[in-house]
Amino acid sequence: MRNRSETLRRDSRKGVPSYLYFVLPAIILVGIILLFPIIYSMVISFFNWPQVDSGNRFFMWGKNYLDLINDHEFWHSLFLQLGFIFIAIPIELVIGFLVALLFNREFPISGVLRTLLLLPVFTLPVLSGLTWRLMLQPGYGAITYLLSLVGFDFPQGILSDKNLAYSAVIVQDIWRMWPFMFVILYAGLVGLPKDIMEAAELDGAGFFRKTFTITIPMLRPTITTAILLRIIDALRIFSEVFVMTNGGPGGNGTMLYSLYIHKQAFEFGKLGYASSMAVILIVVSVLFAFSLVRKNMDIDTM
Amino acid sequence: MANIRKKKTIIKWVTFTVAIIIVAIELFPIFIIMSNGFKRDLDIRNSNPFSFKPTLYSYKKVFQKSDFLPSIKNSLIVGISSTAISLLVGSMASYGISRFRFKGRKVLSYSFLVSRMIPQIALAVPLFMVFDSLSMTDSYISLILAHTSFNIPYVIWLLLPFFSSISISFEEAARVDGCNRKQIFWKIFLPLTAPGLVVAAVFAFIMSWNEYIYALVLTGNTTKTAPISVNGFMGQYAPKWGQLAAAGTIILIPVIIFTLTLQKYIIGGLTAGGVKE
Numbered sequence: 147m148r149n150r151s152e153t154l155r156r157d158s159r160k161g162v163p164s165y166l167y168f169v170l171p172a173i174i175l176v177g178i179i180l181l182f183p184i185i186y187s188m189v190i191s192f193f194n195w196p197q198v199d200s201g202n203r204f205f206m207w208g209k210n211y212l213d214l215i216n217d218h219e220f221w222h223s224l225f226l227q228l229g230f231i232f233i234a235i236p237i238e239l240v241i242g243f244l245v246a247l248l249f250n251r252e253f254p255i256s257g258v259l260r261t262l263l264l265l266p267v268f269t270l271p272v273l274s275g276l277t278w279r280l281m282l283q284p285g286y287g288a289i290t291y292l293l294s295l296v297g298f299d300f301p302q303g304i305l306s307d308k309n310l311a312y313s314a315v316i317v318q319d320i321w322r323m324w325p326f327m328f329v330i331l332y333a334g335l336v337g338l339p340k341d342i343m344e345a346a347e348l349d350g351a352g353f354f355r356k357t358f359t360i361t362i363p364m365l366r367p368t369i370t371t372a373i374l375l376r377i378i379d380a381l382r383i384f385s386e387v388f389v390m391t392n393g394g395p396g397g398n399g400t401m402l403y404s405l406y407i408h409k410q411a412f413e414f415g416k417l418g419y420a421s422s423m424a425v426i427l428i429v430v431s432v433l434f435a436f437s438l439v440r441k442n443m444d445i446d447t448m
Numbered sequence: 449m450a451n452i453r454k455k456k457t458i459i460k461w462v463t464f465t466v467a468i469i470i471v472a473i474e475l476f477p478i479f480i481i482m483s484n485g486f487k488r489d490l491d492i493r494n495s496n497p498f499s500f501k502p503t504l505y506s507y508k509k510v511f512q513k514s515d516f517l518p519s520i521k522n523s524l525i526v527g528i529s530s531t532a533i534s535l536l537v538g539s540m541a542s543y544g545i546s547r548f549r550f551k552g553r554k555v556l557s558y559s560f561l562v563s564r565m566i567p568q569i570a571l572a573v574p575l576f577m578v579f580d581s582l583s584m585t586d587s588y589i590s591l592i593l594a595h596t597s598f599n600i601p602y603v604i605w606l607l608l609p610f611f612s613s614i615s616i617s618f619e620e621a622a623r624v625d626g627c628n629r630k631q632i633f634w635k636i637f638l639p640l641t642a643p644g645l646v647v648a649a650v651f652a653f654i655m656s657w658n659e660y661i662y663a664l665v666l667t668g669n670t671t672k673t674a675p676i677s678v679n680g681f682m683g684q685y686a687p688k689w690g691q692l693a694a695a696g697t698i699i700l701i702p703v704i705i706f707t708l709t710l711q712k713y714i715i716g717g718l719t720a721g722g723v724k725e
């Protein structure tokens with residue numbers, strides 16, 4: 147290892163193309179398209195910046211941020227977006243873990259079935275949202291129909307009731323993303339040393355004992371990674387809800403933080419205000435992302 | 449002994465049955481979208497969701513509708529261009545990170561990874577403002593650049609394990625033969641990591657194909673991508689569910705092929721690079 151880095155260092159001293167030749171294009175491109183907009187939105191977030199009335203743009207310190215604190219809709223939207231973290235992710239984790247345990251046994255065509263479970267994860271979020279919207283239509287939606295067969299009638303439609311609509315977007319997310327938990331946990335399970343399991347079985351440990359005292363503790367790092375990845379993902383949720391409910395019913399029934407940003411920016415044209423919300427979201431997600439990356443990812447062990 | 453074996457067989461088939469049921473429930477919404485593509489818009493609204501008399505009516509309508517095929521073309525243009533740029537720039541950066549030890553190497557690679565995790569809606573606002581002030585909205589280049597911004601970090605991290613797995617001795621041999629770094633990268637490394645490049649390209653393309661937020665904010669009538677036009681079937685008043693489902697099925701095809709063929713690499717891709725074992 148030391149030898150290798152010495153040759154590399156020697157190489158760059160000779161003046162032949164250095165690392166910059168290789169990394170600079172990426173730095174420049176990502177810098178222009180990512181870093182610049184972030185800095186730009188930080189600046190704009192201190193301005194009153196209506197999209198159309200360009201004469202009315204002026205610097206106003208932290209007024210946007212103060213307004214956010216007093217904006218009831220802001221807190222409501224934040225609450226709804228965080229709901230995905232506290233409601234959907236635990237459920238996805240439990241389902242994913244149980245199914246991973248199931249698939250850890252041997253049975254016919256398990257490989258094919260495992261692959262099929264991944265389809266929803268890669269299904270276009272837009273299509274997922276629209277499909278659920280169709281299935282939940284009053285009268286002719288497949289799920290509404292099935293529910294009516296077992297005695298749950300929703301003549302107004304599930305998506306026109308605030309609580310039901312929010313549950314529906316959560317269920318949609320669970321449907322799409324529990325297989326994500328599943329694949330990551332399954333990969334972790336398969337990687338566990340077999341001999342420890344067998345030793346536990348010889349000691350007479352039952353299934354539950356084995357699961358709680360051995361499997362889960364050994365899977366801890368994998369579980370943490372999976373949860374962090376999903377938290378970062380939950381902060382990004384937008385498209386599926388945007389097309390499924392457009393933030394409704396009742397104006398804000400499913401108005402997630404991300405949808406509220408979109409509304410402020412592109413419906414009300416309040417770009418300064420929207421920028422201040424965007425800045426907060428960027429800061430929060432970068433914090434989560436750094437804790438994920440620092441703990442769980444290492445360029446040199448790959 | 450025979451009893452234990454019999455018990456094992458039973459458990460195996462019970463597990464199998466449960467797994468089949470789980471998969472069937474999980475794929476139900478996908479079945480719904482595919483089957484509704486073979487129904488007429490009106491029939492969907494007026495009949496039992498499980499009655500099924502297949503017709504190609506909706507597919508015909510979708511292909512006749514003026515803006516669906518162009519939107520597929522737009523998606524392909526944006527997807528292929530952003531994939532090509534990301535692959536070129538990303539593979540160079542990935543090589544630089546895996547083969548050089550320089551100051552700030554870790555910070556740089558982690559920053560790339562973190563940048564990919566920032567919610568797009570937060571970036572869409574300033575990106576829109578920037579492109580709007582340059583009068584560049586509704587142009588291919590703005591959407592291609594936007595997609596490139598999240599695909600470059602992706603490609604870098606997907607390729608790192610492929611690059612790291614290549615023995616240093618190849619380079620040493622090449623160096624003895626008088627190759628410099630540039631030549632080593634272009635003539636030796638890229639051909640050796642071709643499988644990794646293909647995987648990264650397909651992943652990048654699918655990410656671009658599925659992308660909605662930037663397309664929503666940055667495109668207009670001439671450059672709108674397929675996901676936008678599929679949502680367009682919702683219409684102002686009455687949704688055209690049959691056509692929506694048909695178009696949805698069509699844009700799902702690349703995703704299905706991708707999932708079924710690349711499942712081996714999917715875990716690495718899902719975690720955007722390496723998860724520490």
